Amino acid sequence: SDSQAAGVGGGSDSSQTRFSSSLPTYLPVQCQLSGADSAFFLREANQEVMRNGSLSSRTEPFFLHQLEPAVAAPQSLPSVNCSYGNLSIEQPIPVELLQGPAPHLLPTTNQVTLNWKVKGQVVVPKVGSTRPWIQVLFYLVGRRWDEPDPPPPALLPCVRAIAIRDTSEAAPSAGCRLMGPSGICVVRLEIPPAWFTPPQVRKRPPEVTLPSVDVYYSIIPMERTGQECPSIVNEPWRGQSANTGPLGLGLGGQWSLGEDVSLQDMLKAGSVAMTFGMVSAKGEKLRLDENVEVLVPPSPVRLGKTVAFGVYMKTGSNTEQFTL
Template sequence: MPTYLPVSYQVLNAEAAFFLKEANQDLMRNSSLQARTEPFFIQQARRMPSINASYGPMSVQQTIPLELLQSPGPFNGPSFTSPSSSISSSSPLPCVRMFAFHETQEVRGMCRLKGELGMCVAELEPLASWFNPSTVRHGRQRAPEQAQGTPVELYYMVQSTETGECSSEDLRKGSSMRTEHQGPMGYFSGPTPMQRIGSVRLFQPMSELRLDSNFVVMVPSRPIRQRETVSTFLALSTLSPVQIFTLR
């Protein structure tokens, strides 16, 4: 195995950020004890985000330049990469279509691979009803608790295009609903079937109440009825030195 610089990275002041890995990443790129490169994507940030790099007891932190930040979308899915060896340089890069399924409902989004790395970020907006507790019960199974969130399954497919543009008309073609006999793997677009990304859980919006520089309490944004059971979350800053605390 090649040697590498064992530096730990962390994105700060961002609601959601992802470190990316290329499908055909060259292992020798970071085979140096002098430098290391890590691509990342920031979904949304309320303050100017910064990057922290630490190596043993040493660390350094720097604010990310504004020109490197992308505009946030309503719901950002994972980034997609395409192996350059399978696509001709003279052909336009394909479109990536992303699907989110909840019970019998479906929403879609799309993006087109671009750039030297052939990457894009697909965005879609879940239905407002998805943030409510599920009303479907299977046999004797109890309805999931609101604190567990709403389960959503994510899939994607890659579709070639001759014009180099992703048509929104193609995205709306086909049924917008699925039944128990039509699983997501039954959907096809040309020769490319759907591929599963994974599952996520959606939660209702929360309001943040900062207690001090270490703790933040998150409570439901909507009004709370008397005798209603609600869930709250207590978050601890990743840079906090606090190891033990008492909750009253």
């Protein structure tokens, strides 16, 4: 205790001023974020007490939710302003922090795409031999949907999707470019007929199952102002080289995608189950109008259960946008 420590030396030394506090030193700086419609300073639940225990530095995590609509170039980046007494300083937030984790939409930083990223989603998780193709929907995540203007075309990249059944064989590949106000496109991967051939086993045909197919995709920024995607998006994936050894996620294998794209640089859109014959949709179709039908699940909806509703459009429909 304090009283025991004072008695050891026969009394206290009054020649030196001493400070005693159970709280660490703290730099009393006031910081503000500007150039953002919605932004927050964060406080970690289990933050170390001594992280800001200094009078010379201060760490404050923050989250930028929405930029101001006019923020689209480096000269108008959001900034952090910190003041202490009559001293004040303001610094722009580096573009690298705004772009988020790789892959970015663009290799350059001429435009700020706060938290933008491309996401791929397999449309139907099961494919039959009568409709031998896989559709993958790509869309832009993180954009301000209240902006009246569509995203600049220069920011919208191409995407390349590949369907892989076995890493030792060639795989179909296809690509598309994100377009329109919503930044979406759909890739159609044609499945080889041989993939629906049952393996040579001694089981009866109803018991034979086909290997599933994994769908991966990569983002390919546009290098020129043209509308066409690079030819690499439609080139078949050739599989692994004979010299690479065992190939697997995180096992040090190498994927030959033509432009030094490794598996670690690709994203997985999902897996697709393969089956013989036709895959029929389960549920009841409700016709909303002459263009749109909704597939309602056959079982009753229960609280807390995730329910999927299929939305179908007539093949010859010219409707570009609708609201459910």
